[in-house]
Amino acid sequence: MAGRRVNVNVGVLGHIDSGKTALARALSTTASTAAFDKQPQSRERGITLDLGFSCFCVPLPPRLQVTLVDCPGHASLIRTIIGGAQIIDLMMLVIDVTKGMQTQSAECLVIGQIACRKLIVVLNKTDLLPEGKRQAAIDRMAKKMQRTLENTKFRGAPVIPVAAKPGGPDAPETEAPQGIPELIKLLVSQISIPTRDPSGPFLMSVDHCFSIKGQGTVMTGTILSGSVSLGDSVEIPALKVVRKVKSMQMFHTPVSSAVQGDRLGICVTQFDPKLLERGLVCAPESLHTVHAALISVEKIPYFRGPLQTKAKFHITVGHETVMGRVMFFSPAPDSLDREPVLDSFDFSREYLFQEQYLCPAPAEADEAEATEKAGQASAGRCPRQQWALVEFEKPVTCPRLCLVIGSRLDADIHANTCRLAFHGVLLHGLGDRDYAESALPALRVYKLKQKHGVVERVLDDHSVIGRSLFKKETNIQLFVGLRVHLSTGELGVIDSAFGQSGKFKVHIPGGLSPESKKILTSALKKRGRAGRGEAAKPEEAERLEPAQPVGLSLSFKRYVFDAHKRMVQSP
Ligand SMILES: Nc1nc2c(ncn2[C@@H]2O[C@H](COP(=O)(O)OP(=O)(O)OP(=O)(O)O)[C@@H](O)[C@H]2O)c(=O)[nH]1
Ligand SMILES: [Mg+2]
Numbered sequence: 339m340a341g342r343r344v345n346v347n348v349g350v351l352g353h354i355d356s357g358k359t360a361l362a363r364a365l366s367t368t369a370s371t372a373a374f375d376k377q378p379q380s381r382e383r384g385i386t387l388d389l390g391f392s393c394f395c396v397p398l399p400p401r402l403q404v405t406l407v408d409c410p411g412h413a414s415l416i417r418t419i420i421g422g423a424q425i426i427d428l429m430m431l432v433i434d435v436t437k438g439m440q441t442q443s444a445e446c447l448v449i450g451q452i453a454c455r456k457l458i459v460v461l462n463k464t465d466l467l468p469e470g471k472r473q474a475a476i477d478r479m480a481k482k483m484q485r486t487l488e489n490t491k492f493r494g495a496p497v498i499p500v501a502a503k504p505g506g507p508d509a510p511e512t513e514a515p516q517g518i519p520e521l522i523k524l525l526v527s528q529i530s531i532p533t534r535d536p537s538g539p540f541l542m543s544v545d546h547c548f549s550i551k552g553q554g555t556v557m558t559g560t561i562l563s564g565s566v567s568l569g570d571s572v573e574i575p576a577l578k579v580v581r582k583v584k585s586m587q588m589f590h591t592p593v594s595s596a597v598q599g600d601r602l603g604i605c606v607t608q609f610d611p612k613l614l615e616r617g618l619v620c621a622p623e624s625l626h627t628v629h630a631a632l633i634s635v636e637k638i639p640y641f642r643g644p645l646q647t648k649a650k651f652h653i654t655v656g657h658e659t660v661m662g663r664v665m666f667f668s669p670a671p672d673s674l675d676r677e678p679v680l681d682s683f684d685f686s687r688e689y690l691f692q693e694q695y696l697c698p699a700p701a702e703a704d705e706a707e708a709t710e711k712a713g714q715a716s717a718g719r720c721p722r723q724q725w726a727l728v729e730f731e732k733p734v735t736c737p738r739l740c741l742v743i744g745s746r747l748d749a750d751i752h753a754n755t756c757r758l759a760f761h762g763v764l765l766h767g768l769g770d771r772d773y774a775e776s777a778l779p780a781l782r783v784y785k786l787k788q789k790h791g792v793v794e795r796v797l798d799d800h801s802v803i804g805r806s807l808f809k810k811e812t813n814i815q816l817f818v819g820l821r822v823h824l825s826t827g828e829l830g831v832i833d834s835a836f837g838q839s840g841k842f843k844v845h846i847p848g849g850l851s852p853e854s855k856k857i858l859t860s861a862l863k864k865r866g867r868a869g870r871g872e873a874a875k876p877e878e879a880e881r882l883e884p885a886q887p888v889g890l891s892l893s894f895k896r897y898v899f900d901a902h903k904r905m906v907q908s909p
Contacts, residue, residue: 343403352432353440354411357462360502362408364515366392386410389545405601413751417659423453425560435461452761459497465504536597539624540564547611554607567595573622575735581606627735628767632683635726640756645695651744656736662728666692667783668721678723683765691785784895793888796858799849804890808840825889826854
């Protein structure tokens with residue numbers, strides 16, 4: 339790769355109007371087709387609508403080509419921002435120094451924590467600060483940003499002041515940007531040349547597609563994995579078409595091959611560019627299209643409100659965003675602290691269904707209160723990994739183990755709240771349309787069912803009558819053979835229904851203990867004659883209630899996807 343430029347992708351993210359495009363322009367020496375808001379709609383609306391690519395070179399060995407990925411800032415374009423964040427090696431978070439952190443700055447920071455390894459903060463528009471107080475204001479904002487980064491993985495990241503377009507839109511082009519050489523120096527010092535891995539299946543994220551008369555259709559994008567050479571066949575999975583690579587260019591320079599991390603244009607023939615505004619191109623058959631997926635999931639702490647099972651979210655899978663319904667589940671109680679596994683899903687294990695994603699209970703909540711409340715787990719009971727089954731409204735094509743982000747993009751963009759709800763890794767895709775029948779029965783997620791009743795009376799040393807555990811209309815036959823526990827410690831087995839009012843007979847293999855017999859036979863006088871101290875009639879005597887209630891508890895599992903709804907009791 340002597341003399342070959344190593345390409346590094348740097349994202350330019352931040353709240354709308356913080357000056358991202360102005361900064362990209364101030365830094366770049368070469369612009370790609372769609373850089374600097376060239377599209378007419380961008381011009382019309384005066385905002386960036388799509389990813390813009392431009393670059394500059396740093397003549398250091400190996401010659402570094404820094405590709406800037408200029409992302410939109412507008413809240414409604416967050417899908418594009420998430421797509422952009424997945425192809426970058428380092429993120430520049432652009433902050434308007436006169437405004438500080440704004441809503442989308444916070445969302446970009448969240449996306450950065452999920453998708454990027456490195457970040458620097460660029461305080462832009464310093465020319466707007468009054469001359470005399472400028473440095474003090476910059477120092478104050480830099481300190482504020484450090485505090486914001488304090489409890490993120492970017493703690494201690496560098497903060498640098500610039501003015502990408504001093505004087506603003508009306509300033510003459512001659513007005514030189516400020517702080518750019520220092521920013522380039524900082525970028526070069528922060529960029530660790532990522533190890534590019536040419537192995538693995540070829541996968542490219544395409545961000546623009548256009549035709550060139552006499553040549554064919556050019557798809558520009560960034561290689562996410564593997565490599566590509568002239569003459570290779572590539573698949574557009576969303577359209578299920580395969581084409582040969584006719585020619586390739588990197589920033590207007592013809593090349594014969596490219597590897598992960600490179601940004602390039604691939605030219606193919608007989609392909610209508612309108613069919614693929616943005617999406618994926620890959621080695622044939624290397625991606626899968628899934629109708630549902632099992633993901634490892636982590637809640638984003640800034641998202642307010644619970645992550646409710648059965649709720650719908652916008653699910654960004656790789657570079658596509660579709661609506662999906664989620665069902666959360668956690669490890670079975672005996673494996674709460676298992677090491678998280680992020681490269682596969684273990685179907686051999688059992689999992690506990692959750693009404694909500696489990697968050698640590700507040701420190702002051704006591705154990706009972708914490709386990710009581712849905713969606714909360716006391717400190718010692720918070721699992722190290724949780725999962726979700728995501729059922730997509732329409733199938734998505736994505737790489738294995740790709741990033742997944744769940745968000746509430748329909749939330750009010752002026753409500754200054756983080757719309758990003760959770761993130762995770764797609765561990766297992768369900769490609770069958772009828773996955774509910776073909777795949778889900780193998781997913782052993784269970785609900786723990788608990789029923790409580792009382793012993794009404796003793797029949798003999800090995801059997802009692804229970805009540806208030808089933809409803810009158812319950813078919814008790816279904817429960818025959820299940821184990822119940824007496825509050826006095828004995829183990830019982832449901833033997834049969836007893837009468838028509840939901841009562842049932844319990845067989846106690848080990849027999850009642852003497853204490854239990856005492857409790858159960860030291861009966862309360864029944865109302866009526868016996869209640870008035872008169873001798874109860876014999877048939878009334880056996881209906882006497884124990885003085886102190888003896889509880890009967892029945893617990894069993896029901897597997898959520900077991901069509902027969904069997905009740906299972908662990909051995
Ligand atoms: N005074 C001053 N104005 C700036 C500076 N940088 C950008 N601007 C102005 O701020 C406005 C927004 O600049 P853009 O670069 O389009 O901001 P952006 O972050 O790309 O906007 P979106 O892409 O729509 O989110 C424009 O009018 C710029 O001229 C700066 O350093 N100083
Ligand atoms: Mg812009």
